[in-house]
Amino acid sequence: MPRVVPAVIRALDILELFLDRPQLSAREVAERLDLPRTTVHELLVTLVARAYLIPVPGQPVRYRLGMPLFQLGSAFAGRLDLVREAQGVAREVAAACDEAVLVAVLDGADVIYLVKVDSTHPVRMVSGVGRRLPAHCTAVGKILLSSLDPAGLDAVLANGALPGMTPASITDPDRLRAHLDRVRAEDIAVDDGESDIAVRCVAAAIRDHTGATVAAMSVSAPIIRWTSQAYAEWTRLVREGAATVSARMGYRA
Known part of the structure; x- marks a missing residue:
């Protein structure tokens, strides 16, 4: 203890x-x-x-x-605004695809889930509100890691080999860097059974008024419902959902 x-x-x-x-x-x-x-x-x-x-x-x-306490309070208030705005949009996205929708933020090398809207289908997932998972094993985490500057990413990867959650997890830092380059270029990330071998996720970035990536939204579904057609539709929905939250946070493309 x-x-x-x-x-x-x-x-x-x-x-x-x-x-x-x-x-x-x-x-x-x-x-x-x-x-x-x-x-x-x-x-x-x-x-x-x-x-x-x-x-x-x-x-x-x-x-x-002193002023640092005001800054901390403002940061917390901003986080509450994010949760409020993301919750409603996540419900809309979940209603459109009938799959689980999650919103998470980065905390060091991990993600913390702030919002989860469940599917009507019974499905067990490792993620949930308040849950902390290794960022590199999740679609939301890859989006958030890809937004870091080189020094920030170096700090996250400074300890060498990364922990894996499933056999599909990326545990080699160099391989992860290359993977994040693709995520950055496509502005979309996929968890291909890397946090839960039976689940796949697709995620997009949520940005604030400065253009900084402050969170990520994902659609998560069991592999048995993950088809190329479904992936295309869920990618569209999660992009639109993340863009809607971003706009409400003051972001202008």
């Missing part, structure tokens, strides 16, 4: 005190948390050094929240 770091918990406790107070002094923080003043002083100095707290002008022993 990973160990919880007490100093981090105390620092977060300090930040949460500001939820109902715009300003607090070092003494007030120590009293509210029942901590030694020396401990509070060290934590406050650290938070100020990272600008999570800033001294009140003219009152150096009083503090208020």
Whole structure:
């Protein structure tokens, strides 16, 4: 079981005190948390050094929240907007093809699924809302990895051999790089039984107002329903769905 770091918990406790107070002094923080003043002083100095707290002008022993917390909150709010917009579009795409539709974002070398709309067909899938999977094993992940700049991709692939989920998973970094070149060129990605041997997926990019790829949408179906005709139709639907979400996020082609 990973160990919880007490100093981090105390620092977060300090930040949460500001939820109902715009300003607090070092003494007030120590009293509210029942901590030694020396401990509070060290934590406050650290938070100020990272600008999570800033001294009140003219009152150096009083503090208020800093800009990084606003940035984090804005990023979280943006993620909520993405989920809200993607959920409705995913339902429309799922209704059109009667297959599962998912939306995911990149987190390091993994994807995290934010949205899943199930098919009416009974099917068991490894992906689901909140689930984390290796990005290189999924269609959504390949789209997201293909959008990284060279330094970002190097960081993801820095540890060498990649974990596989099925015998079809791409585990060689050089092979993956070449594969991502094709994904980038075609602006579409396929999971050919690489995360679940019985399932195939096709994914397209969701972009924000800056043109950055912030998420990916996929249609997933069992191999038994994956025909060339179905693939062509699902590719069209997922492209249109991703483009619709992108437009709602402010993207203009």
